[in-house]
Amino acid sequence: MTNRTVLVLLDPAAEVRSSVLELLTIGRDLGRVEVVTLESPSVEALARLGTHGVETVHQAELPAAVRGDARHLPAVVAATLAAAVRRTDADVVLAPSTFAAKEAVALAGHALGAGVIIDAAGVTEDADGRIVGTKRVFAGSWDTTSVVTTDVALLTVRANAVVPKPADAAVATEVEGFAVPVDAPLPAVTQRVPVVRDAARPTLEEAAVVVAGGRGTGGDFGPVEDLADALGAAVGASRDAVFEGWFDRYVGQTGVTVAPRLYIGAGISGAPHHRGGMQASQVIVAVNADPEAPIFEICDFAVVGDLADVLPQAAEVIRAHKAAR
Amino acid sequence: MRIVVLVKYVPDIDADRRFEDCRVVRTPGEGTLNELDENALEAALRIVESLDDDARTAAEVVALTVAPEQGDLALRKAFQMGVDRGVRVSDDALAGSDYAGTAAALAAAVRRLEADGPVDLVITGMAALDGLGSVVPALVAAELGRPALTFAKKVALTDGVLEVVRETDEATETLSAPLPALLSVADTANTPRMPNFKLIMAARTKAIEAWTLADLGLDAALVGDAGARTTTTHAAPRPARPEVELVQDKGSGGKDLAEYLIRHDLV
Numbered sequence: 001m002t003n004r005t006v007l008v009l010l011d012p013a014a015e016v017r018s019s020v021l022e023l024l025t026i027g028r029d030l031g032r033v034e035v036v037t038l039e040s041p042s043v044e045a046l047a048r049l050g051t052h053g054v055e056t057v058h059q060a061e062l063p064a065a066v067r068g069d070a071r072h073l074p075a076v077v078a079a080t081l082a083a084a085v086r087r088t089d090a091d092v093v094l095a096p097s098t099f100a101a102k103e104a105v106a107l108a109g110h111a112l113g114a115g116v117i118i119d120a121a122g123v124t125e126d127a128d129g130r131i132v133g134t135k136r137v138f139a140g141s142w143d144t145t146s147v148v149t150t151d152v153a154l155l156t157v158r159a160n161a162v163v164p165k166p167a168d169a170a171v172a173t174e175v176e177g178f179a180v181p182v183d184a185p186l187p188a189v190t191q192r193v194p195v196v197r198d199a200a201r202p203t204l205e206e207a208a209v210v211v212a213g214g215r216g217t218g219g220d221f222g223p224v225e226d227l228a229d230a231l232g233a234a235v236g237a238s239r240d241a242v243f244e245g246w247f248d249r250y251v252g253q254t255g256v257t258v259a260p261r262l263y264i265g266a267g268i269s270g271a272p273h274h275r276g277g278m279q280a281s282q283v284i285v286a287v288n289a290d291p292e293a294p295i296f297e298i299c300d301f302a303v304v305g306d307l308a309d310v311l312p313q314a315a316e317v318i319r320a321h322k323a324a325r
Numbered sequence: 326m327r328i329v330v331l332v333k334y335v336p337d338i339d340a341d342r343r344f345e346d347c348r349v350v351r352t353p354g355e356g357t358l359n360e361l362d363e364n365a366l367e368a369a370l371r372i373v374e375s376l377d378d379d380a381r382t383a384a385e386v387v388a389l390t391v392a393p394e395q396g397d398l399a400l401r402k403a404f405q406m407g408v409d410r411g412v413r414v415s416d417d418a419l420a421g422s423d424y425a426g427t428a429a430a431l432a433a434a435v436r437r438l439e440a441d442g443p444v445d446l447v448i449t450g451m452a453a454l455d456g457l458g459s460v461v462p463a464l465v466a467a468e469l470g471r472p473a474l475t476f477a478k479k480v481a482l483t484d485g486v487l488e489v490v491r492e493t494d495e496a497t498e499t500l501s502a503p504l505p506a507l508l509s510v511a512d513t514a515n516t517p518r519m520p521n522f523k524l525i526m527a528a529r530t531k532a533i534e535a536w537t538l539a540d541l542g543l544d545a546a547l548v549g550d551a552g553a554r555t556t557t558t559h560a561a562p563r564p565a566r567p568e569v570e571l572v573q574d575k576g577s578g579g580k581d582l583a584e585y586l587i588r589h590d591l592v
């Protein structure tokens with residue numbers, strides 16, 4: 001542990017998601033962790049931050065024009081991060097790897113003249129104390145290590161980089177306001193409809209286990225959801241299944257990139273576009289009726305069979321196993 | 326209306342993509358136009374096609390790439406789709422550029438194009454399938470001092486005002502801004518057209534303008550290795566996965582799957 005200050009982005013601020021808990025866990029290994037928000041955190045969020053050792057939350061005081069929906073625009077979040085770094089003299093900024101946070105982090109790096117690593121799978125320091133990001137690139141087939149050569153380092157970190165751990169001792173968390181000037185030209189946000197999250201399941205971005213269905217489901221995601229529920233997993237799809245209107249979110253290079261402990265693909269052929277978004281998963285399992293399906297090339301375990309038979313049976317055995325524990 | 330479309334030359338995702346000395350190997354023949362930039366080209370061409378006759382005749386779509394000479398391949402593909410002009414920025418000093426360096430070079434080239442007339446719109450893809458940062462569009466907008474409307478799945482331009490609908494992880498948003506602006510389009514925004522035969526023939530011989538950093542008036546210290554704020558120090562192929570355990574479902578495939586997960590402590 002050094003005397004670095006590490007800022008973690010919490011946006012939205014109502015709940016502290018597992019991806020943020022992971023960042024706090026990584027941050028504590030690098031230095032003292034503080035949090036940056038664009039709105040006031042909920043009471044539950046503050047309590048959660050306290051158990052993770054966060055003493056200070058820096059809450060942006062934005063110009064009136066960007067206090068509404070516009071506050072989540074990447075350029076506004078970027079101005080907030082840059083101002084927070086200047087105010088706290090922070091050394092490291094960590095944010096989850098969502099499309100919006102990636103842009104915000106890159107723009108903050110631009111404003112600060114600092115190095116940026118997007119989609120890190122791990123964050124450490126080298127012998128000289130410089131911040132190092134590891135990445136899984138080319139559809140998870142290569143591992144790279146990059147060093148940030150500027151004093152300030154900004155990184156977005158993929159979910160499941162570490163297992164979140166609370167701090168040794170809980171602390172009291174204080175919220176401090178700070179003024180953020182925003183001078184970037186912004187688009188107007190004429191409408192914003194927040195995504196409603198399925199409270200019963202983890203989100204695709206953050207889940208440690210993902211079960212995904214493709215065209216092979218023939219439109220019936222029942223077996224996929226059944227197995228996901230047995231495993232406490234998130235549900236995803238291939239892009240073709242989403243285009244058919246069978247499900248709403250897909251895994252892949254242009255969809256959500258996931259790297260969970262376990263990915264199960266059912267009725268998915270394993271096109272390069274899809275593989276680009278899941279191949280970095282630790283364990284890959286596939287169920288496919290075609291013994292020649294390309295996804296089998298990158299699997300650890302595979303069943304050649306009809307997913308409508310295989311998935312419910314697997315779910316049943318898993319439920320029985322859990323009940324017996 | 327003048328539109329600049331940013332197109333990247335990337336290793337084909339079906340080819341054996343790899344690093345050598347911590348640099349991406351960009352073997353000629355295994356490189357291609359970044360597939361997601363076809364959506365950007367399509368968006369530009371549709372905007373021009375929606376103009377009235379006079380405005381359409383006066384319109385210009387310029388494809389711009391920062392790449393070594395092989396990058397011409399990406400520009401030829403853009404000509405086949407119907408762009409009017411192709412510009413490649415190449416300079417040995419650009420090697421090793423990070424996000425910041427790449428965006429600085431692209432923005433300098435857009436400014437250079439502005440020397441002979443305003444650029445109303447810069448259009449990009451949502452990501453390059455090699456670096457996959459998805460941050461170059463926002464950075465180019467910041468360099469140019471323009472609003473960024475990124476990851477658009479629907480695009481409309483009415484009376485000089487651009488309106489897009491996009492889905493982020495958190496929300497569905499409608500954003501709008503008057504031109505000049507920067508737009509990045511998702512792969513759901515449109516279906517790129519097939520190259521046109523007449524244009525394929527013409528694309529072979531169309532002139533490509535090659536610019537260096539000196540042509541852009543850009544300080545070489547700001548780009549490439551010299552300007553980079555991140556350095557890749559190590560790159561290695563991931564160890565191959567062990568041979569797949571493949572079972573044929575003869576009535577107990579689901580049980581086998583569950584037992585595999587239990588055995589590996591994944592339940």
Ligand SMILES: Cc1cc2nc3c(=O)[nH]c(=O)nc-3n(C[C@H](O)[C@H](O)[C@@H](O)COP(=O)(O)OP(=O)(O)OC[C@H]3O[C@@H](n4cnc5c(N)ncnc54)[C@H](O)[C@@H]3O)c2cc1C
Pocket residue numbers: 116117118137138146331332333334349359361362365389390391392422423424425427431448449450451452453454455456457458459460461462555
């Ligand atoms: C595997 C890998 C990992 C990398 N990681 C990092 C990192 O963590 N930090 C860092 O600073 N740099 C990194 N780089 C370098 C970075 O990719 C390059 O600076 C650069 O090629 C632009 O980023 P991108 O490929 O991510 O583009 P994206 O931001 O994904 O591209 C989006 C769009 O911008 C346009 N565009 C992007 N590049 C060009 C171009 N050269 N010419 C024309 N249009 C273009 C295209 O329209 C494209 O669709 C990485 C490169 C690779 C290959």
Ligand SMILES: Cc1cc2nc3c(=O)[nH]c(=O)nc-3n(C[C@H](O)[C@H](O)[C@H](O)COP(=O)(O)OP(=O)(O)OC[C@H]3O[C@@H](n4cnc5c(N)ncnc54)[C@H](O)[C@@H]3O)c2cc1C
Pocket residue numbers: 213214215216217237238239240241250251252253254255256266267268269270271272273274277287288289290293305306307308360361512
């Ligand atoms: C620019 C671009 C970007 C793209 N980005 C993405 C992306 O991010 N993510 C993505 O997923 N795709 C993406 N795609 C689409 C991608 O190329 C593939 O078309 C898509 O992934 C295929 O989906 P699928 O596997 O469900 O369907 P298919 O390829 O049709 O495969 C269906 C599989 O189901 C099997 N099957 C059929 N019946 C059964 C059964 N009863 N039980 C078990 N198995 C069965 C079949 O054997 C087959 O292997 C992109 C495409 C483009 C052009």
